[in-house]
Amino acid sequence: MTTPIETIEARDSARFFTQPKVLVVLATVCCLLWGSSYPAIKIGYSLLGITQGDIPSKLVFAGYRFVLAGLFLLILAALSKKPLFNLTRRNAGQLMLLGVTQTAIQYVFFYIGLAYTTGVRGSILNSTTTFFSVLLAHFIYKNDKISPRKAVGCLLGFVGVMVVNFSDSSFEFAFTPLGEGFIVIAAFVLSAASIYGKRISQGMDVMVMTGYQLGFGGVVLVVAGYATGGTLSGFTVESAALLGYLALLSSVAFSLWSLLLKYNQVGRVTVFNFLVPVFGTALSAICLNENIMELKNLLALVLVCSGIWLVTRAPQVRSVYAKTGGARGCRES
Numbered sequence: 001m002t003t004p005i006e007t008i009e010a011r012d013s014a015r016f017f018t019q020p021k022v023l024v025v026l027a028t029v030c031c032l033l034w035g036s037s038y039p040a041i042k043i044g045y046s047l048l049g050i051t052q053g054d055i056p057s058k059l060v061f062a063g064y065r066f067v068l069a070g071l072f073l074l075i076l077a078a079l080s081k082k083p084l085f086n087l088t089r090r091n092a093g094q095l096m097l098l099g100v101t102q103t104a105i106q107y108v109f110f111y112i113g114l115a116y117t118t119g120v121r122g123s124i125l126n127s128t129t130t131f132f133s134v135l136l137a138h139f140i141y142k143n144d145k146i147s148p149r150k151a152v153g154c155l156l157g158f159v160g161v162m163v164v165n166f167s168d169s170s171f172e173f174a175f176t177p178l179g180e181g182f183i184v185i186a187a188f189v190l191s192a193a194s195i196y197g198k199r200i201s202q203g204m205d206v207m208v209m210t211g212y213q214l215g216f217g218g219v220v221l222v223v224a225g226y227a228t229g230g231t232l233s234g235f236t237v238e239s240a241a242l243l244g245y246l247a248l249l250s251s252v253a254f255s256l257w258s259l260l261l262k263y264n265q266v267g268r269v270t271v272f273n274f275l276v277p278v279f280g281t282a283l284s285a286i287c288l289n290e291n292i293m294e295l296k297n298l299l300a301l302v303l304v305c306s307g308i309w310l311v312t313r314a315p316q317v318r319s320v321y322a323k324t325g326g327a328r329g330c331r332e333s
Contacts, residue, residue, distance in 0.1 A: 005182075013259075014164070015261055016018035017262070018264055023148065023260060023264060025219055026256050026259075027275075029255050029278055030260075031276045032275075033249040033252060034253055034285050035278070035279025035280040035282070036249060036279065038284055039283050039284045039286075039288050040246055041078070043242060043287065044063075045242065047060070047236065048233075048234055052170065054230070055112060055230075056224075056231075057225065057230040057231055058105070058230070059108065059111070059228070059230055060068045060226060060231065061224030062111070062221050062225075063218045063223075063225055064218070064222065064232065064246050066103050066214045066217055066218030066221060066259065067215055067218035067247075067323070068243070069214045069217060069218070069246075069248070069250035070212065070214035070215025070217075070218055072211075072247060072248060073208075073255060074212070077211055080207070082205050082208055091204065095213050095216065098193060098197055098213040099215070099216030099218075100216070100220055101189055101192070101193040101211060101218060102189075102194065102213060102217065103218065104187050104191045104215075104217040104220040104224070107208060108221070108224070109153060109185045110183060110186035112128070113179055113181070113183035113186060114179045115176065116182070117214035126186065128188075129187040129273050130154060130158070130189050130270050130271055130273045131158070132188050132190075132191035132192070133194060133195065133266055133270035133273075134150065134267045134270065135152060135270070136195055136266075137195065137267050141265070141266065150271075150310070152177070152186040154271060155307070156303050156304070156306050157303065157304050157307030157308065158307075159269060159303050160303030161278070162220070162279050163300040172178070180298065191270070195266055198261040198262060198266060202260075204259045206262060207255055211251070214250060214251065217284040219223075233236075241327035252253055271307065271308060273278055274304045274308070275304060278304055
């Protein structure tokens with residue numbers, strides 16, 4: 001039974017995480033952390049000697065990252081005296097399913113697909129995560145329908161992602177099942193799993209939920225990687241620190257993201273996914289000495305920020321007086 005103190009804490013949390021400014025700041029932080037993982041992963045592959053086509057070893061590397069991320073969160077939850085072991089058989093099954101889908105299966109499809117397509121196409125197609133989320137939310141939640149404003153905001157954000165990923169010479173599109181097909185499947189799996197995670201979070205502490213799903217998904221990745229011939233060796237202080245950073249960013253970003261999904265409409269949160277490739281591009285330029293000071297990159301930032309503003313701005317309230325007595329009504333513009 002929920003105590004009065006827990007009810008007050010839940011109400012305060014809902015009030016805090018639904019504030020537009022809090023939503024913008026925390027969602028942006030999550031996307032910044034996820035964006036930083038692109039150059040960090042590439043640097044990690046170099047430090048550990050993982051070749052481009054060595055997918056099994058990449059799965060092992062990812063598995064270590066997510067196992068550590070899950071352990072970080074569960075240790076923090078234990079220190080915060082959160083209920084770690086008050087799980088029913090149903091809760092355990094839900095967490096295992098979430099870990100397999102959101103962490104393991106999504107990652108497998110994404111990295112196999114990325115091995116058979118270019119980074120440009122992969123980045124663009126992976127952005128369909130937002131569209132899948134908005135579409136799924138439209139059919140699942142009565143209070144999260146697609147409005148013209150959301151549609152325009154998503155369109156601007158997607159155009160921004162396309163602009164930032166244009167190649168300098170030409171832009172060609174080719175669709176292969178193992179390449180672009182797997183990237184789209186990964187995006188759909190992530191979208192569906194995020195909505196499923198929102199449902200689970202309503203009856204479970206978000207930190208505990210995220211810790212278990214990351215840890216279990218990481219174990220699945222490690223087992224799959226080693227079973228298919230992967231290996232990971234040659235750790236140094238530098239590579240170990242990098243792995244620790246990747247694990248920490250995963251735990252922080254997934255926890256904040258799950259909290260935002262718990263207290264907000266799915267479409268208002270997932271639209272920020274457009275920022276991930278933008279931050280990834282900027283941080284890759286800084287960390288990997290890639291060129292970013294181009295007109296296309298600046299234009300992409302303007303488009304993405306405009307799209308976010310359209311989707312997250314508070315609805316305008318208009319006074320409407322009924323003929324019978326001046327009763328007020330309001331509607332979303």
